[in-house]
Amino acid sequence: MNAALLTFDFVLLAGLLGVAWRCLASTDLFRAVVLFITFGLLLAIAWVRLEAPDIALAEAAIGAGITGALLLVTLERLKHIMNRPRTDTDHDPAPPPDPVASDADAPGAAPTGDAASRAADAGNAALSCAPAPARGRWITLVVTVGLAGLLMATLATQEHDPGLQPTVAEHMDVSGVDHGITAVLLNFRSWDTLLELAMVLLAGLGAWSLGRHDALPARPTPGPVLPGAVRLLLPVAIVTGVYLLWAGSHAPGGAFQAGAVLGAAGILVSLARPHELPDPDPRLLRIGVTAGALLFLAIGLWGLFAGPALLTWPSELAYPLILIIETGATLSIALTLVALFIGGRSPREDT
Amino acid sequence: MNLLLVAAAGFLLLTILFGLIRVLRGPGSGDRMLTAQLFGTSGVGILLLLGFALDQPALVDVALVFALLAVVAAVAFVRQHGLPEPAGTPMHENPVEEQPHDPPHNPPEDTHDR
Amino acid sequence: MIESLDPGTLYPFGGAALFALGLHGLIRRRHLILRILAVNIMGSGVFMVFLGIAARGNAPPDPVAQALTLTGIVVAVSATAFALALTVHLARLTGYAVLLPGPLQTHRDSHPDDR
Amino acid sequence: MIADLLTTVLVLAGLAFFAAGTLGLLRFPDVYTRLHALTKADNLGLGLVVLGLMLQAEGPAMIFKLALIWVLVLAAGATAAHMVAQRTWTHGEFERRE
Structure with a gap:
């Protein structure tokens, strides 16, 4: 074996x-x-x-x-x-000048x-x-092989250390959840997660700010197979996303996995029939994209004034609070990933 | 029993590595995409077999996510990569094509009827 | 010897090799898409070292390391998406998806914002 | 005991279809025939493996999940195969043996 x-x-x-x-x-x-x-x-x-x-x-x-x-x-x-054709005749249309x-x-x-x-x-x-x-x-080649050798030598001589696993296991009962990674992400080291949501938001804003001419082409759906498959897969994807969100409190799963699944489902929908999709209301989209980070920050600030410190919560309220934060984070991550995929703002927004 | 499941997972891994030959050779992008699709199926199989062999039921969830999203890349490939575009799609509204004095360089898509 | 080679000991070496491979690709290849892929492969190598060390020994793996890796993966995919958007933008401005030395030369009239 | 034996037989049969699919992918001359090889692995290969694992599963939830995975892979494989074939057909690139 x-x-x-x-x-x-x-x-x-x-x-x-x-x-x-x-x-x-x-x-x-x-x-x-x-x-x-x-x-x-x-x-x-x-x-x-x-x-x-x-x-x-x-x-x-x-x-x-x-x-x-x-x-x-x-x-x-x-x-x-x-x-596409080049209009600038001064410019050399030759292959990339490497x-x-x-x-x-x-x-x-x-x-x-x-x-x-x-x-x-x-x-x-x-x-x-x-x-x-x-x-x-x-x-x-020599430099990278040398670097790899150095890294490997460091790893080979490194002593085994149990790390923070015993500490986390010791404090699980105050975290509000039964799964170590969720406890670390949303209670013990919630700073990381807040900054991560901010990072996702920033990436989305950056792609958004590059202009709107990068919209997805609206092509007709070729035949009935793809819409049929989407009709089958989309409900399953939504149920799976919600299941992963819920499972995160006691088993592998959580906001990021759920957000990624829902985001991929959104990408599938936008690929399958973009011309039938109504453009989302820009205000709602903005609220959705920022919901995760803002909700997290608001609850963290509430922790500062009503609880022990910034971004901490009393253990008896931890489970519902974590669930609220995770729901917001799932929504934001999913929407931001779809926005990053589509690239650029919705054409309707500027008109 | 578990040994059999691990060996089966290893066998599927080997089929993936052999299938890579098709990705490297091509010749068309359709062949490469198809092979990626087959890899997705083999990956689901490996995850299920390992999940049972190592008694980790969470791996079935991983396999579920894989099975669910296996189609996304293939759809992205077909929808984005090569289907003839009808005229008047948003991508065609790029300002370069509004310049009429450059006919020989028109992209092939523009030969469609408007 | 063979029996003591648990995944936690074996995989970090693979991670180090992946990191070096990615670095090699990052330096050697000029096309920006390949460079983005190279950075992603380097990142995967780092994650592999991290998770491997976390999984060493017989105790359950270190949840802090796994949580940080999860954060890292989400940040990596967002950064990749943004980098790809920037690449497309650069190609739209210059016509090339490689970084060229010297000041940025854009096509006149080819950018919609100048319309 | 009987369940273990059945699992062994079913998983091995499934592997045979995976092997056949990979072999077909490598040996068949063009995209359309390779599609044919791919769907064998999707439908029967994974199907038989899932069926074998179902005999080892505990509880109806796990059995349901396994069945769902198989159905999803079937749908994904059929969709992908159809779309790749359609794309190849509309482009008229009938790729020949190398």
Whole structure:
């Protein structure tokens, strides 16, 4: 049993490293993205092996749903930009002026077999990129191998330490929940979580501020299959999201996993039939996107005046408060992820 | 029993690694996307088998999330990556195409009837 | 020896290798999408080291490390999404998805805000 | 005991379909035939594995969850296969053997 698991671990690690290597060495961006999606899948299995089902849940929702869709839609946008006509006649419409592109022709740096694969998908010509230049290859290789060796030597000599696990286990009864990670995230170290929500909000605002011309194209749905699948998957996704939110108090799950699942469901809906979707009311959208951080902050401030300190809550009220905060956080994370995917404000907002 | 389940999970992992050959070779992006889809199914299988072998029922939830969201990437691929765009979609309202003096460089999508 | 190799001992080494691989890609590749992927792979390596150390030994894993990793993953995906949006914006302004030396040269008339 | 034996048989049968699916993915000449290989793994491979694991499951909730996972994978596989095929068809890129 142990030997079988050990073999499994070795194969998994070899697969992870191989996929990461091929992904970063790729000259075809689409191939790199598919390899990165595969990398996320293998990573989720690695988290399972490290006894971290919470992380695996988040990785599953983010890796399988959100990152893949985000990268693919970005490729589409890039392809659109690269293929469009250039009006500025002063500008050189030649391929990207890679400062070291001349080195790409050096022997050993040329990709093998990629030319055929690129030719097969002529529409993707904009999605290929120059291979890494031959110059400086050995320096970076030596530096990174040395760094990895240093890290590994540090790890090998490190003493085993139980960490904070006993401390957390000792204080579980005052946290209001029965799951260690939720207790840490929303009670013991709630600062981190508040700042994390602020960070998600900032990323959403940043993407929003880049303008509105990046809207998703409203394409007609080809045939009845996709809407039918969405009709089946969407209710299940919503129930799963709420289930994960609820499960977070006593088992793997919580606001982030639930938010990621709901966000991925929202991305699926916006992909399936964007032209049928009414544009959301901008005010409601703003309230939804900020709800998590604001609710968290408000309850934290209430803790300052009525309770012991900022961002702390009395243990008898902890469970309902944590549930309220988590609900707000789920909503905000889901909405922000969808907003990040769609990119740009709703066209209706400015008119 | 558990040994069998772990070995089965390892076997599925190996099928993923062999399937990578198809991702690397292509030739089309459709092939690559299909392979990613197959990997999703194998991943669900691995998670279920490990969940039972290691007695961690939470892994079934992870597999559920995977199964639920497996279709998102494929739909993103098809919807964004290559379906011919009808004229008049918001993306076409980019100002560059309003310049009439550059006909040879019109993107292929513009050959559709308005 | 073999029996003592639990995942908590084995995976951090893989994480260190992933970090180095990502760094290598970050330095060597110029296309911004590949650089974003490289940063993500580096981050995954860090998470793997962290979770591996948290899972060492026979005791239940350290929930603080797992909570911090969860926070890190959510921040990473938001930052990735923002970076991709910036990449698209850069490509729209310059026509290229690579960072070029020198001052930013934009297409005249090609940006809707100038309309 | 009988349940264990049945689980073994079902899981092994499921693995055979996964292996066949991967082999087909690697060996078949074009996208459409590869789609065919993919759906075998989705439908029968995972189906048999899930069926085998159901015999080991405790309680109806777990059995329901397993069944739900299988149904979701079926829906996802069918949708993805249909859409990739449609996309390939509308683009007219009938990819030949390398």
